[in-house]
Amino acid sequence: MLEAPDAPEAVEAERVLLSLRHSHRELHLGVAEARALVGQAVEWLRRGMSGNDLRRVLTSDLPPGGVRSAVGFLRHRLVQKMPAPVTAVCGAPGPAASVRVAEPVSRREPDAAPLPPPPGPVAAPRYAAPLVTCEGPGTEHVFRSLGGETQCPDCRQEAAWARWAEYRIASLGGDVPTGPEEEQPTGWRGRLAAAVAAAADRRTEPDMAVPENPRGAPGHLPV
Incomplete structure (x- = not known):
């Protein structure tokens, strides 16, 4: 799936992919190689992962023998470790929809009058000497x-x-x-x-x- 290169999520994904070289030289990508992986990286961002989370997953636990192909290794990791999609709750659009817990029916009394506050302590009358x-x-x-x-x-x-x-x-x-x-x-x-x-x-x-x-x-x- 090709993404528009000027889309905010595509720009963020490409920036993360190109910055992997600073963590591990074995993950050096060219611009064309990074844009070939942008579509899969964008999907990570749409599923609620931040750019820092994506970078941490792609650079952790590298093979002991080293990475022979940065493009192949990163494409495989992007597919295998893809997070689960975010399910919208109560029909609210977007992955960051808030969840609202319904109040129990037994506690909802919209027509009931509010209870009066409890009476405070009765002050003792002040004594005045005769x-x-x-x-x-x-x-x-x-x-x-x-x-x-x-x-x-x-x-x-x-x-x-x-x-x-x-x-x-x-x-x-x-x-x-x-x-x-x-x-x-x-x-x-x-x-x-x-x-x-x-x-x-x-x-x-x-x-x-x-x-x-x-x-x-x-x-x-x-x-």
Whole structure:
């Protein structure tokens, strides 16, 4: 079967046949010899073989004694190792027709409504602590009690500082006595400041020492 020399498959087949000389010198073909084998080589390409596949088949497993006739050897191999023809599937033209697997009838339900998506996890409602009135001093205010507290964080902090101030005032000597015209300091801050100032004044007062007896007997004046 003669092929048009300018057909794409014929050009590819002739190129492969002429390139065999680069793999094995024994497979050297002239242009006329290569074109005589183009028809059989084109059939390989039509049956799904690529040019590289055709070249690999023609150059592998050469006879141990060498190739006496490149044309005869290649014609024999092209005929004997010709691949099976590609069968068209489902009436689709061409050797590369795709195969589509039919879906089982039991799974095809074109008229059935799509199933709703499964329900997602139900989010737990967010807990909000109740608002309670703070029992601390000052103007009335509210806060959220997380663990049953009766005072807001600011009032609890203020009470903690007041307890510390009481210990500090006691260590400094207690509250400072005031005269009839002096105003008693109020609040733990004022009382603490007065106690600190009084302690500082006591440290700066000179010590009242008893004079010594010249004879060395304390408590007895000389006669």
